[in-house]
Amino acid sequence: PGSAARPFFGVVPALVDNLGNIIEGEAEGNLVILDSWPGQARTLFGDHDRFVDTYFKTFRGMYFTGDGARRDADGYYWITGRVDDVLNVSGHRMGTAEIESAMVAHPKVAEAAVVGVPHDIKGQGIYVYVTLKNGEEPNEQLRLELKNWVRKEIGPIASPDVIQWAPGLPKTRSGKIMRRILRKIATAEYDGLGDISTLADPSVVQHLIDTHKTMNVA
Structure with a gap:
């Protein structure tokens, strides 16, 4: 470097x-x-x-x-x-990759993507999209288990504020996760997603939007 x-x-x-x-x-x-x-x-x-x-x-x-x-x-x-x-949570800087790595280390998690969202107290909150392994069912008990898992792996400051279940993540055909889209959905900016036709599976986006609308978050 x-x-x-x-x-x-x-x-x-x-x-x-x-x-x-x-x-x-x-x-x-x-x-x-x-x-x-x-x-x-x-x-x-x-x-x-x-x-x-x-x-x-x-x-x-x-x-x-x-x-x-x-x-x-x-x-x-x-x-x-x-x-x-990089997230800035209550003055603590941490990489999204660190939280994602901790999350996918859980035996029931296949994939995870982390984005930062505005938080009135902490500055930035931690919003995590989680794709479970085949055969695993999402539920509130597992959501709490995953939050505690990250607390144990990294520390209390890294505990996710929100976990949203995702059947898949919006990716380009080369496999890059489009965090811009995930961030927009997490903050309910559904109309500002831009062109999603180039995604490997554009249908994933609408599913994430529909799920987000049913959650008690911003």
């Missing part, structure tokens, strides 16, 4: 906190770009709204890269990872 060094001519990066406030000097935060630069994409073909939502909605007036980064005393930038893959 190494530094991405200093910005190239015409590129004006900055680090901001989760409220969009610019952080000066040696620091760590969300990596944004403050102005346009040579070669910048201006839209997504056939889906401009998604382009705006993805890159400009999180921090108004700034291009959000989706990465976390730190800037050292010499002004060099170091990429710390995708912000989507």
